[in-house]
Amino acid sequence: MQSLRHFKRMLKASSLMESVIAISIISICGLVAFLVYLNVISQNKSVHYYKAKHNVEFLTYESEKLQDYDEEVFKYSGYTIIKKVNIDEETYTAILSFLIKTGNKEYQINKLIPYNE
Numbered sequence: 001m002q003s004l005r006h007f008k009r010m011l012k013a014s015s016l017m018e019s020v021i022a023i024s025i026i027s028i029c030g031l032v033a034f035l036v037y038l039n040v041i042s043q044n045k046s047v048h049y050y051k052a053k054h055n056v057e058f059l060t061y062e063s064e065k066l067q068d069y070d071e072e073v074f075k076y077s078g079y080t081i082i083k084k085v086n087i088d089e090e091t092y093t094a095i096l097s098f099l100i101k102t103g104n105k106e107y108q109i110n111k112l113i114p115y116n117e
Contacts, residue, residue: 048078052100064113
């Protein structure tokens with residue numbers, strides 16, 4: 001019986017300890033969320049980059065479907081895509097290199113597609 005009373009007193013004190021632990025966990029989660037938010041906000045890529053990346057996927061699909069292996073320049077509002085092609089006839093593959101120019105930044109995307117003569 002004596003140990004049960006001692007346990008009840010200890011239980012009341014542990015609720016304070018549980019509160020401190022809960023507040024610590026919530027603070028750590030808030031800090032992690034804030035750091036993720038800052039990383040998302042500080043990205044230097046504009047909306048034009050994501051539009052250009054979508055167009056690169058479309059141009060890759062179109063080049064593979066139509067077997068278009070010509071080097072071309074595509075100008076859109078806000079960005080330019082330059083397509084270069086390297087053909088490897090031994091492995092029957094074509095490497096499409098797309099250079100995306102948005103403002104003063106340049107990004108390179110390489111795609112590998114099958115080459116048919």
